[in-house]
Amino acid sequence: MTFERIDMAALEKDLTRIRRDLHKHPETAWTEYRTTALIISELEKLGLPVEFGPQIHVPEKMFGMPGEAQMEACYKRALSESDRPDLIEKMKGGFTGCITEIQGALPGPTVGIRVDIDCNDVDEAMEAGHKPYDEGFASLHEHCMHACGHDAHTAIGIGTARILCAYRDKLPGKVILVFQPGEEGLRGAASLTATGRFAECDYFFGAHVGLKNLRVGTVVASSYGFLCSTKFDAIFHGLAAHAGAAPDMGCNAIAAASAAVVNMLAISRHHGGSSRINIGTFHGGTGRNVIPDRAELAIETRGVTGEINDYMEKSAIRVLEGAAAMYGCTVETRFMGSAGSVTCDEDLVDKTVKILSEVDGVDEIIRSADFGGGEDVTTMMRDVQEHGGQVTEMIIGMPLLAPHHNRLFDVDERVIGIGARVFASLALEVSRM
Template identity: 40%
Template sequence: MKKEEMTLSKQENQMKEAKAGRIDRTFVNRILDGLTEQITADRRQFHKNPEVGWTEFQTAVTVSQRLKKLGFNVSEGRAVIHDASRMGVPPESTLTEAYQRAIDNGFDKKALEPFKGGFTGVVGTIVFGEGPVIALRFDMDALKIEESRSEAHLPAREGFLSSVAGIMHACGHDGHTAIGLGVAAVLSKLKPFMNAGTVKLVFQPSEEGVRGAKSMVKADIFEDVDDVLACHLIGNEAFGKIICGSNGFMATTKMDVRFSGRPSHAGSSPNAGRHAILAAASAVVNMHAIPRHEAGASRINVGTFNGGTDRNVIPEEALLKIETRGEQTEINDYMRQYALRIIKNAGEMHGVETDVTLMGEAIGGKSDESLVAVIKEVAEAMTIFDDIVGIDSHAGGSEDFSYMMSAVQAHGGKAAYFMVGAAPVGTSGVGHHTHEFDVDERALIASVQVMIETVVKRLS
């Protein structure tokens, strides 16, 4: 038998096995081999055109149009975003500027219309048959960071550096969105061979600042979901490592605190003023002195302190941007309430009015061991991971995916959040949210494969 005939015969056998419901790794790998270039190109295109939370107009349109071409049923905009549950929405001027940028970059106005006002969520659904519903979450937003232009930085060297001043993908969400589209492409090719279940691909805006997930949960996307998964690339861990489930999410609250006093001449009539900075400073010192909780780790941080106009004016305004965190939701509640009490009393002590605006929030979350076990089984059977961790409980950060986890777990479903090492080759990796952040693009394909094989196992 000729080599070409042997190859054809092997492919025919794989197709027959797939039709019989036995979709093996070789079959999936063959599909992925044909998608690697596209997935990488998608990541680089998203990286070049970053958009911060609630302004992901270009990204959302790109995702929506691709999903439609792949045969997904697509819901978008207000259909998947609950308006009253959005947090930290930018000023109208910022939304308008980003919307116009999308138009200037050639995006169709009709396609952009559903996302106007910052309703930049997309959900694509593919139905294989009766059976479980699995949701996969992919975040899309970038950060307000100026990207490095060093030749050592791959995006600069390869020509896909951020084209927007002061904004870059510094946490891997460009990769996450590309992974989502990669998963969509594979699922569309598997559809003739799948006969059970439904998969929802949830493309979430505004994860940074934990502002977007709650609004998608409140839009009732997860009411029928049995399993929900999310993946995050780790920029300071080498490619080859996978953490199959994270339990280290800290509950968190993000707040803007405004102190409004009364200005006066600092020399001739200091007593006539109401010193906003003095009140804010009192709050800062005392918030950082909050007693820690016996039940677990807690955090508080004042990240921004702005106020005043000049050295000889009693300042009328001061603004703090603060966050609290807790190992458990109850601990974060304790920190938040203590902080609010301090803010109120600091204002009253100096005759200054206080106003607190909620800018973002997330609850604690834990991955389900049974679903983590499936991910671990998949990872162990793949040949690319040499460092496989089951459940890690020391993440220390916060993720609003916890709202999605909780929503599914509340009605008996399972949830898991896995992380894939993606430090660029030849480096020890740099921290997330830095101007030199980048990822090893091999992790994109690996992440798609883990998700696909996990979905296939759960729907088999």
């Protein structure tokens, strides 16, 4: 499709401006206050109704919330950096993200489109040769960086809304456009999904930029190989004691956690398919001459099937408990997030391939590719499928200058216009295929 009613060059320029603004002000899971306020203002300019705040969430399903001090600091930072503190006040407590509906003039299906909006817990490279640094839009927020392209995803979502609003007279049915918080760590999708908001979707589309090292102009119509994943923290409790005078009176939580780390990495792999385990952070102890009474680990397991991920998770917990017992400690685990696998619907993939072949800027279509990671869009996709809808998750190709989640990651901004045209074309055309 070509969108003659829109000055696409001007739209792409403006979406790039928005992406750079988001890149400069990245916000981690459940703190995307300024980001959400910016999205809402953009949607309101289009005259769209926007749902946000506690009404779009189920608090028991808001997994992996940062600690209170961090939540408060991020909230205050967002208030000081946003021109819409009135909106941010309504999201206090981590109720970030928003949903809009674009009602078409023609009868037709309900189409769900999801983009994610959060950043990574990474410090951005501040060095020459890294474009965001060279051009003055590198992150202003310590330990926060858009290193996965969700800034581009957000801009794509806004672009999709702008295009569709210009073509409402040709739009069959309606589009539910979701700006999801907390994708990193697989934390945000469950809360939005639990409201039942996506049950009515007949078709549901997600997309991620990058992932594979592809040319700009290449789009993958569907993904497979989503790894099931569980994220959890383990907290070892020991007994503090004088390290010189009475070491035998203590129980060393760091020793227990250390034993757990090396033995979790040694869990036998499953014969049924690929698996992963990572211990990403390790904190413990209070002072040099004190037997440490506390240690904390941030752990994730992954598996190509739910069964394999369960095996990795159960094995990890067995190791944690064994290691705690070895040193007279106890261990508690806290669930922080998860995602399952999903299979895209072949019927919808057929339609997607056909529609993609007509999208301006798309010159190569790959039917399917290995996603190669976890994505909590699968939580929404499974919900849509359980209610009779069809789903697919695409990949918008671009070359990777650095891997995702790396301090030198950057997006090729041409994917923003392509992504917006892809989503808009799918919403306009899918029911005609």
